[in-house]
Amino acid sequence: MTATAATREVERRFGAIAAVSGVTLEVAPGEIVGLLGANGAGKTTLIRMLLGLLVPTGGSVELFGRPPSRESRRRLGYLPQSGGLYDDLSVMENLAFVSGVYGVPAPDLGHLEAVRSRMVADLPLGIRRQVGFLAALCHHPELLVLDEPTSGVGPLARAQLWDTIHAAADSGVAVLVTTHHMDEAEQCDRLVMLSDGVEVASGSVEAVVAGMTSLEFGPSDPAAAMTALEDSGFCVFPVGHGLRVPDASAADIRLVLGEPEMAVATRPATLEESFAVLSSSKRAG
Amino acid sequence: MMIVMPVMLLVVFGYAASFDVTSIGVAAGPGAEAVVALLPEPFETVEAGAGDPLEALRLNEADVVVAGRPGALTAYIDGSELFTARAALQAVTTVAGQGIPIRAEVAFNPGLETSAVLVPGLAGLILIFIGSLVTSLGVVHERQAGTLEQLAVMPLTARDVFVGKVAPYFGVAALDLTLVLVVGSLLFNVPFIGSVWLLALGSVLFLLVTLGIGVLISTVSQNQGQAIQLAIMTLLPQVLLSGLIFPLESMAPGVRWIGYLLPLTYFNQVARGVMLKDAPLEALVLPIGLLALLGLVVFGLAVLRFRSDLAPSGRRAVAV
């Protein structure tokens, strides 16, 4: 089956700087693909090329099997980080405008009926994002592109927004979403991790973690321990009042910290830790 | 920028700011040639095709037309050119005082009111404010808020978005223009004796230019601060070099050419001509034509830039 959206070795240079280089990814119907990476890693540039807002300087982009065009816009829904709504219009006015552009009936507001005539700027962020979702989905797109749809929102609202994402995927929509929350990344069918414009990992969560383990321990001086370990080239993550180091041996840790008797527990690495190890090895090698 | 700009402004406006009248075109009706030849500097004899003195003034063939029976000559002075008229009036009165049988009559704006001459141009200035400044701020704001990007991914053509964004400003500007002219006329007793349709034509063309400038500014501005700066840079020269305050003829040639590039210069000519003199289309062919040309160029450029700014990829295949 043709992927709904695909890039092949796509590249975008701005002058001498390559914001994105050689990224290949695909999103199939019903799939949720998570795009991870720090701000400035190239996620937004990649998305803009996928949407047809930016022309690649190398490689190719395909939407529904062909290069992005005005026709393909009809079949995609986009929720930018800014929300995509007019702050000085009401919920109803925003939805009427969007559905009018696509030539579809205005969507059913469901539980948002209570705020239909409230101005978007006056609504709490969680509700605003829900309205944004409604607007992006009103024309039943085949591809949904979401740029940090849950940023700044509380945990309950985040969970509810992801319910909407899963519902869309379950009904066959291909979803591409960027996020900084690892627990959201875990919900994706596949992940693509970007660092400095380059793909450092891709595949399912299991494939990315690939059996990596982390060592967990509680040193007496966490701050000093972190410094010592980082100086020796390890990635270190504070956890509660202890530390975790992925992809390392207990002997090495004890040696660096000068604590041969320190208790060390082995745990499966988290997605965040895998990401860190993969990014730093890509940078080094 | 902070050093060069003020110096440049000083030099330019220093050469522009002058109320001195360097030449007054005077046409002689039959029998009046002898007297006209006696008129001192800065009067310069010109040919007038129209038979009727007022018609000649309407057609901008001369600033003053001397006609009538020898021994009872009247110098018809075009009151819509304020400083020229004042100078002419002064000169004619002096000449009459020396015994020559000539009297002055100021046609069009007989009271030589400054407001009559200023209000039409001011209406144009307000159009620039809305067309260039407010429009550019509005579009830049949308770009910053991200709503423009949202429009870019919808199945809308760049033209749809452009018209959708610009049309409201056009409507508001048209309303404002009407308001200003009506209020200005009533409050300051500015006459309006000409064709409303001609003024409307000139206004529409002028608006196209100013709106085009507004959109152009929005495509090169990253934020509202920049948009304001650029809009002011287009507004200031038009205030001072368009003939609104200082007559174009009085400006040093080295600076006058700038005035010939400004849309307000031509709108001013159209507005003054229509409102004060009931100027016919033939008299206004040049300013209207130039406004149309400017409109085509500026607006066209704005649409092109806006389109590429909004979303560059169309139906073309992507290069590998």
Added chain:
Amino acid sequence: MSYGLAGVDVAYGRVVALSRFDLDLAPGSVHALIGPDGAGKTTACKVLVGTRRPERGEVRRPSAHLVGYQPESAGSWPDLTVAENLDFVSRSFGHRRDGRIDELLELTRLRTARDRLAGDLSGGMRQKLAVAMAMLARPALLVLDEPTTGLDPVSRSGLWRLVLRAASEGAAVLVTTSYIYEAERADTVTFLDDGHAIATGTAASIRAGFQGVMSVTAECPEAGTFWRRGRNWRVWTRAGTAPANGTTVAPDLEDVVTAASMEPVR
């Protein structure tokens, strides 16, 4: 001598940003302030450092030269180099050639970037520079507004190392964050929602105050109070009524916060 706020009210027009807000910051400890956008975290920071005067309430802070503050936006001058940025701050606080700048460059691992323009640095490095600038004068009170938002995981944890270091130097540190799990690293936590402190105390005490039982299920429950997290669902039940197909777990901060936001609080 603890710093903080007592009974602070702040309103912007009719919008209440903070309501009867208390905050206690002990020297040498890290306090995390968590909450969604618009909860009042930035307002609390501004009141604490003095850029916003509250309508009501008491603010306890040291004199200005002992306060270090990194606002949510940049915090460093993009057209100056790393070294110039630090030098400028150092001079503003009464230049003392005591090697503090070198110490911070080492700590933040920015030594090799000392002559690069701040504007050219990656997001993570710029944030570290901003925190370093706030730490430069060895402040008694250090306030960092969302220093980790938008950063990659490696930069995030590197930044926490700075935070822990500042506390070990004796500063009372306030960090706001949108990542609830980061709050688990702090000594004390306040959860803010809509201008009100929903929960406050050590992470352990907040968790201990949780009423009910948390379970994790792999399938979406048919009924009850539950929400999605990761690939599973977190189910919240009264004691003794945990779902059969679930595994009981100890509630973490995010559970407490999520449950709290479901209750009608006021």
